[in-house]
Amino acid sequence: MSSTHEKVGALLIEALPYIQQFAGKTVVVKYGGNALAGASDADAAGTFAQDIALMHAVGIKPVVVHGGGPQISALMERLGKKPEFRNGLRVTDQETIEIASMVLLGTVNPQLVSAINVHGARAVGVSGQDAGLLQVTQRDPELGFVGDIHSVDPTVLLSTINDNAIPVVATIGSDSSGQAYNVNADTAAAAIAVALGAEKLIYLTDIEGLRAVKDDPASLVRKATASEIDAMLKTGSIDGGMIPKMESCVSALQQSVHDCHILDGRIAHVLLIELFTIAGVGTMISQDSEATFQSKARN
Numbered sequence: 001m002s003s004t005h006e007k008v009g010a011l012l013i014e015a016l017p018y019i020q021q022f023a024g025k026t027v028v029v030k031y032g033g034n035a036l037a038g039a040s041d042a043d044a045a046g047t048f049a050q051d052i053a054l055m056h057a058v059g060i061k062p063v064v065v066h067g068g069g070p071q072i073s074a075l076m077e078r079l080g081k082k083p084e085f086r087n088g089l090r091v092t093d094q095e096t097i098e099i100a101s102m103v104l105l106g107t108v109n110p111q112l113v114s115a116i117n118v119h120g121a122r123a124v125g126v127s128g129q130d131a132g133l134l135q136v137t138q139r140d141p142e143l144g145f146v147g148d149i150h151s152v153d154p155t156v157l158l159s160t161i162n163d164n165a166i167p168v169v170a171t172i173g174s175d176s177s178g179q180a181y182n183v184n185a186d187t188a189a190a191a192i193a194v195a196l197g198a199e200k201l202i203y204l205t206d207i208e209g210l211r212a213v214k215d216d217p218a219s220l221v222r223k224a225t226a227s228e229i230d231a232m233l234k235t236g237s238i239d240g241g242m243i244p245k246m247e248s249c250v251s252a253l254q255q256s257v258h259d260c261h262i263l264d265g266r267i268a269h270v271l272l273i274e275l276f277t278i279a280g281v282g283t284m285i286s287q288d289s290e291a292t293f294q295s296k297a298r299n
Contacts, residue, residue: 015276022275023059025199026161030189031112032205032265033067044265048204049115051271052166056121060275061161064116064123064168065192067185068108072100088241092144092182097172100182104170112168122165127172128183131156134173134191136181147173147181149188152195190248194255201257202274203245204265209283210246214239222280225288226253253287260285 031048055062072090073083076099084091092100109125116123128134133156136147160167171188173181186203193201212219212232230250232238238246249260263270263282274281 011277014278018276019058022199024061026061026063026193026196027055027200027202027275028063028065028189028193028196028198029202029204029271030185031064031066032185032203033069033071033108045111045115046118047268048265048271049112049119051269052116052123053119053121054272055275056166062166063157063161063192063196063198064112064166065171065185065189066104066108066112066168067171068100068104071108072096072103075099075103086143088244089139089143089146089184090182091142092146094145097145097180097182101172101180104172109168109170116166116168122163123168124160124165126156126160126167126169128169128188129172129174129180132174133157133169134171134183134188136173136175136183138175138181145179145181147175147183149173149183149191152191154192154195157192157196184244186244186248190252190257193252193257197256199257200259200261201249201252202261202263202271203249204263204270205245206264206266208264209262209281210238210242210285212237221283224283224285226250226285227288229285249285253285258287 029052052062052064069090076083076096079099081095081099090096105127113123113125126133132153134149135151135153137150139146139148157167157169169188169192171183171185173183175181189203190201208217208220210221211217212221226249229246233243233246233250245262253260261274261282261284263274267273267281270281273279
């Protein structure tokens, strides 16, 4: 047997204990709109879909939550409407929430569902409005229809999972009157992970992980606890779009989620590398009580 064949065999065997460890467990994956933006939409979605299909095939229960910020902004500009942000949140009037719904429910969600279906797993598109999945309240009247999650009813997700299918969630929520609201997808992914008692919450983004110093690639944080991340948030060393991710991670870990990962979605098959090999990539954040019992060696 050639050395190449032996390496492939060794890699497959290396995956075995991780497959056994995570079989039957729920893993929530937030797929950022930035990962879908750009010239290679189909390639990016296809590679991601392969990872999700393989996870499902070996007994993991994946739940995909997606954003679509760049695509929403692009359509707004095509329609002659200038996107406006305050503290990283999109100012969302009635016309903007209609555009956001069009993009998330009409373009991004079906694209991901179709890509996963092509690779042999059954995916089902779900809106946060379906069966009261994401109940929200208005965050700030000045932001318009931007919602904070008040409660999560995971019934529609559980019925999809129990039907051996993969839910793909677009983060449009609604209030008690039925009004649609734009919901931060990072926050929604964490709330869904808690409601489902997920083993892992994984954020795919467009940087290699969390940095202790924002502009210093050498300061990548490989491993941390929820308390350590909370301290970094309080000192202001985490900023921008990483703030809602990290706040969501800490909140989820303080409740029921075991591990949270920040991974570079631009790396082909990064989900499989992180889940099924010893070569951890990106940033892994664990519950404080779990920190000394991590099964994965990380540099």
